[in-house]
Every structure is written in structure tokens, then in C-alpha cells.
Amino acid sequence: xxLKKIAQNSLEYTIAGLFTVFVVITFAxxxxxxxxxxxxxxxxxxxxxxxxxxxxxxxxxxxxxxxxIGVDLLTEKLPARFQGAxxxxxxxLMVVFLLFxxxxxxxxxMINLATPSPAMQVSLGWAYFSIPIGALVMLIFSLxxxxxxxxxxxxxxxxx
Amino acid sequence: xxxxxxxxxxxLLIIGTPxxxxxxxxxxxxxxxxxxxxxxxxxxxFFTSMDSFSLMAIPLFxxxxxxxxxxxxxxxxxxxxxxxxxxxxxxxxxxTVLASMIFAGISGSAAADASAIGSVLIPTMVEAGYDKxxxxxxxxxxxxxxxxxxxxxxxxxLMVQTQLERSLITYTILFRSIS
Numbered sequence: 001x002x003l004k005k006i007a008q009n010s011l012e013y014t015i016a017g018l019f020t021v022f023v024v025i026t027f028a029x030x031x032x033x034x035x036x037x038x039x040x041x042x043x044x045x046x047x048x049x050x051x052x053x054x055x056x057x058x059x060x061x062x063x064x065x066x067x068x069i070g071v072d073l074l075t076e077k078l079p080a081r082f083q084g085a086x087x088x089x090x091x092x093l094m095v096v097f098l099l100f101x102x103x104x105x106x107x108x109x110m111i112n113l114a115t116p117s118p119a120m121q122v123s124l125g126w127a128y129f130s131i132p133i134g135a136l137v138m139l140i141f142s143l144x145x146x147x148x149x150x151x152x153x154x155x156x157x158x159x160x
Numbered sequence: 161x162x163x164x165x166x167x168x169x170x171x172l173l174i175i176g177t178p179x180x181x182x183x184x185x186x187x188x189x190x191x192x193x194x195x196x197x198x199x200x201x202x203x204x205x206f207f208t209s210m211d212s213f214s215l216m217a218i219p220l221f222x223x224x225x226x227x228x229x230x231x232x233x234x235x236x237x238x239x240x241x242x243x244x245x246x247x248x249x250x251x252x253x254x255x256t257v258l259a260s261m262i263f264a265g266i267s268g269s270a271a272a273d274a275s276a277i278g279s280v281l282i283p284t285m286v287e288a289g290y291d292k293x294x295x296x297x298x299x300x301x302x303x304x305x306x307x308x309x310x311x312x313x314x315x316x317x318l319m320v321q322t323q324l325e326r327s328l329i330t331y332t333i334l335f336r337s338i339s
Contacts (some may be wrong), residue, residue: 019219022216022219023220023223026216026220044213047216048211048212048213048216049211051210051211051215051216051219052207052210052211054219055210056210068178068179068180068181069178069179069180070173070176070177070178070179070182071173071174071176071179072176074174074175074176075175075176086175086176089175090175090176090177090178090181093172093177093181093185094177094178094181096185097181097184097185097188100188100202101184101202101203101206104199104200104202104203105203105206105207107200108200108203108204108207127207127211128207130207131203131206131207132203
């Protein structure tokens, strides 16, 4: 429980930090373009990569809070005892996809490690590693969600 | 391949898997079944479709909405539209629609619109005796104007982008909305 809190908080601060840098860079880019007439060459690319990182990391937080958009029109109609099963099935399916994404994303990032990015000339790995790492974060949070639901169910069953 | 794609996507949607994962899983199944297309395509497309400059506008629009919310612009917009249409029958609902419209012209994002206008007007409407469901429905409907009211049509532009070369009509719509 405590571990979960720590993971969640550190993730939140990381995302907030990344997003702040993202906003500041975009703002500075506009100022440089319109006020000084000397736009940066690197800022657009850096902002795009920061955006991808923010999205991938925030995906894990979205799973934790259960805010990923899905069609719950039909599942809501099911009786309450199936609700937990539906959540577990959905998160298991997500785990399958995220496992695939982190493994294949890792190999893709390794391939692109030597390639420099067009504007900043840093390794493309900096950008591409957002996919496996973000998928891993989401994977951990989905597993946590499954554990939460299964654990709660057994407690309820024991109470009976 | 197409059959697998659509059938698995529909099943996943029905059992309530989040839409993002439904799309990913359906294409994963289809590619696995096909076998000839390299499966590394999925993380690669995953990255390149997010790595887009125009998509960056959406979180910034949401941020703009939050700033307007905290800075008091939202309250003033609500006040302004309340003076305009507040005296009509069903005043608060009318105010919500007008305020959403003005807000949409500035922010251009449905989510930002709903959170800004909704946080101010839903409590007010409930207090004035409106049904809570009704209040939420009005805010939800009127906030979808966010992406379709000019000048901010980023999301529409993204959606029709691929057909631009082919279709004169979409081009005209987009051109009109930008100019």
C-alpha cells in the first residue's frame, strides 16, 4: 500500500516536471520565433519527445485511476458479482498487449540507439525508450489493479 | 485479416476494454494472424503517431482552459452570458450553452470546456433546482462545441488530414475554419 503511494507520487511529480519543461520550451519557442525572429532549431523536436514521454508515463497513472476511456454501457448492466471479473479480464488483456509492447518496443529502441535525431543529433534511443518504459509502468499498474481486485474479492469471500 | 481485426475490436469494445488497448490488441491479433507483416510495426507506429506536432496542441489547450478557470476568465464569461440570456426561460441551461460557445472559441478542446464550464455551472444549476442528470447532460452536450467552433479546430484538422489531397470538400471546410 505504502509502496503504491510512493510509486504513484513519484510518477505524478515526474509527469508534472516533464509537462512543465514541455510548456516552457514551447513558450520559449514562440517568443524566439515572433519576438526575436530567431527560432531555435532544437525546441520543436525536444517538445515532441517530451510530449511522447509525458503521454506514455501518464498512461500508467490513467490505469491506476481507471480513467482510460472505454465502453462501459454494457458491462455496467451486468450483475455486481461479474463486475470484478470484467475488470480482471480487461486488465489481463491490457497486460498481454503491454507485455508485447514493452518487449518489442525495447528491441525497436535498441535498433535505433545508433541513429541520431534530425535536429538535436542525440541518439533516437532517448525518444524511442519512452515506449518500452511507459508500457512497463502501465504493466506494473495493471498488475497492481488485478491484485487489488482479486485481493478484495478473497477478503469478501472470507467474510462470508 | 480484416475479419479478425473488426471482430476482435468489436468484442473487446463490448467487454469494456479501454479503446486505446482495444485498437492495439485488435491490430496485434490481425498482424499475428497475417504473419507476413513484421510485428515490430506496432511499437514503431505507436511512436510515430504520437510524435506529432499538431497533437501537442491538445494538452496545451487543456492547460489554457485550466489557467482560464483559475484566473477567473471562466467566471467572467459565465457572468457575461448570464446577463445576455439569463432572464430567459431555463436561464441557467441557456447560460451554459452560451458560455460553452464563447469558451470553445478560445480554448478549442471539449475536455477543457467541460471541466471549466462544468465546475462553475453544474453546482449552480443544481442549487437552482435543476436535476443533476440534466445539468450534466447540458454541459456535456454544449462542451462538444469545443472542437468545432473556430478558430481552434486542431482535432478536426487532424481527423481530415489524410483525406485532404483526395477530397475537395474537406479541404474547403478546413480552409474556411482556419481563415
